Amino acid sequence: MNWRTVRTLAAKDLKEVRQNRSAWIPAIVVPLLFVVVLPLAIIVAPSAAGLPGEVLLPRQGPAGMPNPLPPALMAEVAGLDDMQAWVVLMAGYLLAPFFLVVPLMFASIVGADSFVGEKERKTLEALLYTPASDRELLVGKVLASVTPAVALAWLCFLAYGLVVNVASGPIMGRVWFPPPAWWPLMLWVAPAVATLGMAATVLISARVSTFMEAYQLSGSLVVLVVGLVLGQVAGLLLLNVETTLALGLALWLVDAALLWFGVRTFTRSELIARI
Amino acid sequence: MAYAVEVEQLSRRFGSVAAVDGLTFRIEPGEVFGVLGPNGAGKTTTVRLLNGVLAPSGGRAWVLGLDPAAHGCELRRRTGVLTETPSLYERLTARDNLHFFGALYGVAEADLPRRVDDLLALLGLSERANHKVGSFSKGMKQRLALARALLHQPDLLFLDEPTAGLDPEAARQVTAWIEQASRERGRTVFLCTHNLAEAQRLCHRVAVLDRGRLLAVGTAAELARTLWHGLWVDVDLRTRPPGALADSLRALPGVTELTLDEDRLAVQVEGEAVIPSVVATVVGQGGQVLRVNPRVYSLEEIYFRLQRERKEGAA
Numbered sequence: 258m259n260w261r262t263v264r265t266l267a268a269k270d271l272k273e274v275r276q277n278r279s280a281w282i283p284a285i286v287v288p289l290l291f292v293v294v295l296p297l298a299i300i301v302a303p304s305a306a307g308l309p310g311e312v313l314l315p316r317q318g319p320a321g322m323p324n325p326l327p328p329a330l331m332a333e334v335a336g337l338d339d340m341q342a343w344v345v346l347m348a349g350y351l352l353a354p355f356f357l358v359v360p361l362m363f364a365s366i367v368g369a370d371s372f373v374g375e376k377e378r379k380t381l382e383a384l385l386y387t388p389a390s391d392r393e394l395l396v397g398k399v400l401a402s403v404t405p406a407v408a409l410a411w412l413c414f415l416a417y418g419l420v421v422n423v424a425s426g427p428i429m430g431r432v433w434f435p436p437p438a439w440w441p442l443m444l445w446v447a448p449a450v451a452t453l454g455m456a457a458t459v460l461i462s463a464r465v466s467t468f469m470e471a472y473q474l475s476g477s478l479v480v481l482v483v484g485l486v487l488g489q490v491a492g493l494l495l496l497n498v499e500t501t502l503a504l505g506l507a508l509w510l511v512d513a514a515l516l517w518f519g520v521r522t523f524t525r526s527e528l529i530a531r532i
Numbered sequence: 533m534a535y536a537v538e539v540e541q542l543s544r545r546f547g548s549v550a551a552v553d554g555l556t557f558r559i560e561p562g563e564v565f566g567v568l569g570p571n572g573a574g575k576t577t578t579v580r581l582l583n584g585v586l587a588p589s590g591g592r593a594w595v596l597g598l599d600p601a602a603h604g605c606e607l608r609r610r611t612g613v614l615t616e617t618p619s620l621y622e623r624l625t626a627r628d629n630l631h632f633f634g635a636l637y638g639v640a641e642a643d644l645p646r647r648v649d650d651l652l653a654l655l656g657l658s659e660r661a662n663h664k665v666g667s668f669s670k671g672m673k674q675r676l677a678l679a680r681a682l683l684h685q686p687d688l689l690f691l692d693e694p695t696a697g698l699d700p701e702a703a704r705q706v707t708a709w710i711e712q713a714s715r716e717r718g719r720t721v722f723l724c725t726h727n728l729a730e731a732q733r734l735c736h737r738v739a740v741l742d743r744g745r746l747l748a749v750g751t752a753a754e755l756a757r758t759l760w761h762g763l764w765v766d767v768d769l770r771t772r773p774p775g776a777l778a779d780s781l782r783a784l785p786g787v788t789e790l791t792l793d794e795d796r797l798a799v800q801v802e803g804e805a806v807i808p809s810v811v812a813t814v815v816g817q818g819g820q821v822l823r824v825n826p827r828v829y830s831l832e833e834i835y836f837r838l839q840r841e842r843k844e845g846a847a
Contacts (some may be wrong), residue, residue, distance in 0.1 A: 269621070269628075276623035276664075383619035383680070385585050388608040388635040388707040525604070526587045529580055530546065 258396065263390045270371045271501060278368050283302025284363045291355050293420055299347045302426040304340070313382035332438075338359045344425045349436045353496050354485035356417070356442070360451035361478055362411040366523075367402035368458030372436075377467050381532055385525050394521045399455055406451035414443045441501040451510035454478060456512050459519035463531070534597060534722040536561045536688055537582060541591035543744075544577055551577040554591065558603035559693035561736075562718040566735030574744035576616060579690045582722070583611055596688055609638055612681035613690040618673040622666035626657055626676050627664060631684060647694035651679040671702030675720055678709055688720045689713060695727055699757060703730075710734060732831040740838050747838045756829040759837050760800075764789055764827040765807055767797040772814065773819035780813050798827075 267299035366424050377383040383393070385496045414435075434472065458475045465471050485504075488494035496504075534803060537559040544552040552574040559565045568577050580586035580593050582701060584604025591759055593600055598607045620629050630648040639647055643739060652658045655675040670784035694710060695703035706770065714721045725731050731738055732752065739749040748755050757763070778792050789823070790799040799810050807824065814821055 259638075259642075262636055265632060269624070269632045272628070273621060273623050294656070378622065379617050380619050380621055382615045382617070383633070383677075384636075386583055386608060386611075386613040386615070387633065388605045388638060389636050390605050490555050525585050 259389075259393055261398065262393045263397045266389065266394065267404070268408060268476070270367065270398060270401035272295050273374070274367050274370050274401075277374075278305070280366050284366055284409070287362060288359050288409065291352070291359065292413050292416045295352060295419050296348050296417065298422055299352070300344055300421065300428070302519070303343070304428065307455070313328060325421045340428050344428055345429035345433065345436075348425065349434060349439075350358040350496060351486065351489055352353070353439065353442055354482050354489070356410065356413065357447060357450045357482050357485070359413050360406040360447045361411050361482065363452045364402045364406035364451040364454035364476035365458055365472060367405065368398070368455040369400045371401055371476060372458055372462035373465060373466045375527075376462070376532065378452040379532075381528060385529055391524050395459075395520065399452075399459075402455040402484045403448070403451045407448045410447040410451070411443060414439070434494070438497050441498055441505060444494065446501055447506065449505050449512055450481075452512040453481075453508055456515035456519055459495070459523060460515060463527070464520045535594070536563065536716075537565075537722065538594045539582075539591070540593075541560055541687035542578070542581060542588055542593050543590040544574075544581055544586060545589045546766065549563060550744045551688060552588075555740055555741075555744075555746050557746065557749050558845060559718055559720060559722065563737065564721040564735045565712050565845065566723045566731040566737055566738035568725065568728065569739060570726070570839075572743065573741040575741060576692055577744075578741075579613065579722070583608055583613060583657070583690065593844070604718060609684065610686055611688045611690060612684065612686035614674075614681045614692060615692050615699060616676050616692045616696060618670075618677040620673055620676060620680070621664045623664060624663050625664055626652065626668070627661045629676065630680060633680045634683050634780060639684050641691050647683060649684060654681050669702075671698050671705065674698060674702065674706055675709070677705055678706065678713070682713055685717070686719070687717070688722065690722045691722075692724045693726065694723070695730060701821060703727075709736065728830075728835055730830045738831065740835060742839065742842055747842055751845060752829065752831050752834060755834045755838075759831065759834060759841070762800045763804065764800055765810065766823075766825045766827055767799065767810070767821060768823040768825075769795045769797060769814070770820035770822045771818070773814060773817035775817055777814065777817055781810060784809055 334345050375384060389397075418434050420478060422432050425433070454475055457478060458471055461471050461474045465474065485494065485496070489496060493499060535558045537557075539558070542552060542555040542621030543550065552610050554576075555578065567577055567578065577845055580786065581588050582593055582600055584602075584607055587601055595607055600607050621632070624632070627648060630651065631644060634644045634648060635641075649658070649661075652661050655678065657672065657676060659783055660672065665676065668676065679693070679749065681691075691710060697705050699707060710721065710723070711734060713719060714723050719733075723731065723734060725835070737749065738755070739753050740747040740755075746760065750758075772792075772794060777797075778790060783796075786808070787803040788800045788802060788809065790797065792798075797814070801807060801810065804826065807826070811821055811824060
């Protein structure tokens with residue numbers, strides 16, 4: 258493996274994405290929404306509006322009715338007052354899966370631009386005539402999409418931690434974020450999700466011919482994130498350390514399977530025949 | 533002798549379609565070899581096969597002594613390809629494009645900036661070096677693509693329709709650069725083109741393809757001899773001799789056919805050695821000769837004759 262070739266390919270792909278405004282603007286807007294707008298709306302807005310905590314988070318249902326919150330979630334906020342419980346549950350647990358949208362989306366955007374965009378812009382042929390091996394081409398493109406996606410997710414995590422701790426300071430009276438599950442979420446699951454977005458794009462790129470088609474198809478993986486959010490709300494799942502580690506392992510296994518198929522389709526002969 | 537390119541029964545099928553069908557030819561080092569043929573003849577597929585970008589369905593090829601199917605990466609370090617579309621990154625500058633490809637072709641990092649600057653200057657692109665390629669005209673893009681193909685100083689240059697879609701001025705410029713590139717370092721050039729005048733000007737030998745098959749290969753003169761059997765000589769007469777000149781000429785050994793107008797004689801002979809006896813016969817019978825021209829067929833005449841024969845053969 259020639260690492261100069263790999264580095265050059267990855268740097269070129271990132272430079273190209275930076276020049277493609279329609280590709281990177283969503284990658285800025287969505288993280289801003291998750292990092293700034295949502296936590297402020299959840300933490301600051303209720304206090305500013307004077308809403309009492311028991312309205313936001315009713316811990317007791319009407320007489321004879323089941324408790325509105327799953328017991329596992331209730332256990333996480335035991336000993337906190339209603340407003341503190343609201344902040345911890347929303348900012349610390351229910352919003353957590355949304356953070357996976359950031360690496361997923363960024364890896365899909367860069368992957369679609371890199372794998373399908375080359376074909377769409379008719380630049381792939383010249384690339385295939387270079388001495389770079391099939392493996393170097395693939396690794397260069399994978400690094401171009403996965404590395405910045407993970408870096409962006411970590412940057413957002415850092416910024417989110419700052420926003421949440423500062424905004425919730427008057428309510429919590431201490432630095433409480435991140436809860437323990439966020440560490441495996443960011444260090445173990447986020448890279449797996451970024452790899453999933455990229456691996457799906459490699460497979461999709463064999464069957465579509467435009468950047469938008471590839472981006473939209475790989476974007477449908479967001480369903481996975483929505484599933485995690487609904488799972489938590491419904492009490493079917495709680496993203497604690499154990500479940501997060503297990504989720505990451507499952508995703509890495511799926512990634513490995515997708516990449517195995519992807520590597521088989523990513524050969525010069527296959528790629529040039531589809532130009 | 534070690535050939536620059538040696539191909540034996542090379543084939544490539546896509547499903548039931550044979551894009552390249554049993555090609556056999558050899559190219560000597562330093563030769564400019566033209567490949568002519570209509571769209572779909574298999575020219576681009578041949579370039580892909582010879583660079584190890586596409587795997588053959590059958591047959592063998594050796595390019596610069598290497599098997600492209602087995603040693604594609606090693607081979608592509610020594611070949612440069614000008615693709616039919618410039619295939620450049622339009623969001624990047626001309627300089628960025630060359631730096632990117634130079635790194636992929638393994639040009640030493642210390643040499644790359646100078647090499648890029650030299651080529652940009654040589655191809656008249658220095659002033660636009662830091663402009664995005666998307667703002668370039670088609671001719672400028674083609675020149676930049678040629679710079680990319682030459683960046684790593686390849687031994688073998690593949691040019692796929694290098695002047696397609698260019699205006700005459702830009703086409704002439706690109707052709708001049710190709711001539712220059714072919715003279716450097718005894719470089720071998722494999723030129724695919726529709727442009728018969730360009731091929732006539734640049735190529736030592738040509739191969740004519742049709743639907744993946746090789747119709748003919750050789751110099752223009754060799755191809756003409758196989759198509760028109762023998763040598764036609766045009767003799768311009770100032771004075772036509774009285775008497776039966778045609779009968780006398782037909783009686784000469786080596787004369788196979790002739791036509792005689794008032795002031796022009798066309799004689800088909802078996803070889804150049806017969807020409808003096810033709811002239812002597814005309815003069816001996818009282819005729820006056822102004823000019824004697826062995827007929828030279830243009831590549832265009834040869835190409836269309838081959839295509840016509842192929843169609844008649846198919847019918």
